[in-house]
Amino acid sequence: MKSGLLKNSRAQVLILLVMGALAYAGTLQAPFTASEVQTLLADPVIQDFSKVDEIVRIDQVFNGSLPRLSFAVNYLMGHRTPWGYHLVNLLIHLGVGLTFFWVVREWLILFSPGHPDSLRWLPFVAAIIHLVHPLNTQAVILTSSRPILLASLFYLLTFGFLTRFLKEFRENPKKARGSVDLLFAMACFGLGGASDPVMVTLPFMGWIFYRFYPASSKKMELEIFALALIPWIIYLIYQFTTPAPELLKEASGQRASVPLLYFLTQIKAFVFYYLPKVLLPFHLNLDPDFRLVAGVWDWTWMVALLVIVLLAAGVRAARSPLVLWASLWTFLIFMSYYGLGMDDPVVSEPRFYLPGMGLHLLLATALVALGNRHPIAAWLRMGVPALFLILTFGRGQDYRSQISLWEETARSSPHKPRVHYELARAYLNAGSADPAEKALAITLRLDSKHVPALVQLGEIYIQQKEYAKALNAYNELMRQGIKVPEVRFNSGLVLLALKRPKEAVPYLEEAVSRQPGSADWQLTLARAYHQSRRLQNALNHYRSTLQINPDQPVAHNEMGLVFWDLKSYFFADASFQKAYQLDPRYVDALNNLISSSMLFKQYDQTITYLNRLLEIHPKDDNAHQLLVAARRFQKQQESAAAPAPDDFH
Incomplete structure (x- = not known):
């Protein structure tokens, strides 16, 4: 019997790996997004593996050190080749799926001792739904989502070892005190904390998990509860003392507390976005046009709350510990962490990667139960995952290029300025200035003060050598009081192109003083000094350029021209x-x-x-x-x- 179960498990593991790999087979060559290039790949510590000690310092351990370390290894082995980063993400996702398979099996043993043979398919179906569900596509494909993947892996591992410990504790409390499973759970918790702050919810969830079993004393139960809440309370204080992102402040219109409106919006999003997308994963969106609620008295979040109450009543009526635990997993992880996060955008599909496992377990429970009651419907056990696999594979094709991805997003969120701006950037990266200009025009029609779009439009004019238009655009920005360094820099760049280097210098000086780490900006200022015949200043900034990027041939050559003008020919x-x-x-x-x-x-x-x-x-x-x-x-x-x-x- 045992060898048969092992053989069956091996076959199921193989199927899980094959199905998960097939779902994302066409995404390994997907390019990085523009924001990933600007932030993740531009991190100097990631680019230089000799500086890896700065990542693993004790004061950096809980600042996303594990994902950054993995990025540094990726960069060391493949520099900016996307497929290596995507492969690591996929391997972590497959690891999450297999761990979920194992953890659900442990939960079945603990929640339903001697569980009937009818539930033998449940761990497999739950794991395969998670592996191939289209709602997870963004979390798996986007390199920037790796912290969520890693944290989810260690979150599950912690619960797996914790479940085994509780099982041992129930059978033999004295023997369980020296269990290695508890040590493994603590180690996984630490690794998860080094991946993403979502781990602050784990002690609290662990206490709820513990509550499914009789406590030895009420006093002990209260002590565990108090200790479990400490990380979450610290996170709560941090969130409410951290200023909200500017976009969220603007969206709220200062009508009420931004954290409160954000929390109420997440209640609405839970019911009207995430739940429907789990059940009917169509029309997925990289950047959903989901706005903050209009105020405390907005009826939409109230309706959502009523739906949650009705769902809770249904869960209670089911009288199943496993169903109750899966429901609590989804709702409490999401609301206790992401409901308080105040991140922009308001809705993001990767945030549901970890909480969504509870719904995947509920969906698997429903499919298995339906198949057991109606043999003719047993095909749903694999039919629904197969449909999800096809949808995920199709969704992955949207990521084959940045243009196709943002074009699809623009069709789904036509009224969101940022989406059209990102589409314009994708066109520009592909060398298509005309469609980029049209996308920027839509951005500015939706938001006339969208500074990045105005800056980008000026850059298009520069590329088209329409310098007068570009200068007018930047002058208008400065008249509006926009003081971002890009505006100053581009104004200086235009003046250089118009052969007015002396006028360009003040703009470039101010821009470089505010962003001294840019080699290109230092190089441009050096050119302005050179053309203004301020040769010593030019030399200083060419040297600054080469300190940032010593392998830039243009800077070496142009510095040579300054020496030539100084008659220092050698x-x-x-x-x-x-x-x-x-x-x-x-x-x-x-x-x-x-x-x-x-x-x-x-x-x-x-x-x-x-x-x-x-x-x-x-x-x-x-x-x-x-x-x-x-x-x-x-x-x-x-x-x-x-x-x-x-x-x-």
Whole structure:
């Protein structure tokens, strides 16, 4: 019997892995989102593995250290190649599915000792629903969602070991005190805390889980409850003392407390967004257009609360500990953590990855029960997961490019300015300026003061060399009192393009002072100084550029031009050489090396550089003429250096 069960479990594990992998088979090559490139991949600690100690420092352990460490390993092995990051996410997701399979089996043993044979399919069906459910697509595909995946894995592992400990404790309390399962549970809890703050809800959920069993004393029960609440209370204080995001403040219109409106909105979202998407996972959305409730007396959240009360009554009427526990898991994890999070956007599908497991278990329970009562409906056990797999695979195709992803999102959220702005960025990254301009126009029609869109529109004008339009756009922003550094920087960039470097310098100076870590901005300011003939200032900022990015050939080459203007020709030649070493096809550096080698009368080097230039541009007439001249100068040099005939006597 035992070997048969083991064999059956192995087959189920194999099916879970295959189904989970199939659901996301077409997503490994999905590109990063623009926000992931700007934040996650731009982290200097992730880019330099020698700085990994900054991630694992004791003061950084509970600041997402485990996901950042995994990103650093990803970057070390594959730099910015997306498939490696997606593969790690998928492997973690598969691990979550297998752990969920194991944990549900443990729950069945604990909640229903000697559970009937009719429930043998429940762990498998619950796990496969979680693995292939379309609502989890965003959490699995987006690299930035890895903290949620890791925390969910360790959350489940903690509960798995805790369940085994309670089972041992019920059978033999004295023996259970030395159980290794409790140590494993504590270790997993620590690793989860290093992944995502959602772990603060685990002690509280653990106490509720413990409440399903008779306590040895009321005093002990109260002590455990008090200890379990401490992490959650600390999190609660932190959330209510942290300023709300500006977008949420604007959306609330300051009509009431932003945290209160946000909490009421999450009640509404729980009923009118997340629950329907679990049961009918169609029209999923990367950035749902779900607004804060209008106020405390908004009737929509009240209706949602009434629905929750009715659902709770139904759960109670079921008189099933497992159904009650699954319901509490979904509602309490979601509301006690994400209901207080005050994150923007208000609704985000990855947030339901961990809480949604409770609903997946309830759905699996319903499918198994239906199949047991009506044999003709037994096909639903695999028919529903198969449908979910098809939907997930199709949803994954939306992620094949940033344009397809944001076009689909714009169709689902046509009235959300940020969606059209992100679509414009996707078009720009693909080099499509015209559709990007149209998307930005829609953004500004929806929100005339959308600063990033106005900045981006100015950048399009710059690319199209419509500098007057760009300058007017940035001047209008500055007249509105917009002081973001990008506006100042782009204003200086436009003035440089208009050959007005002295006017550009103040704008660029202010921008760089507020964002000194940008190599491109330091480089642009150096150019403005150079064109304004402030050569020493130019040198200083070229050096600052190279401190940030020492392997930038353009900065080395242009610093060489400053040295040339200072008549420091040897330093200029060294800079040109470094630029050429970094990029052997860098034509400007080659031309400058040709000039410097001619100056130093090193004609053999001049000929070498000219030949290299002609390999790149074989039809360069000027290079052909210079090559003829260099060879003539080389012969004259050799003739002058040759000993006279009388010297042999």
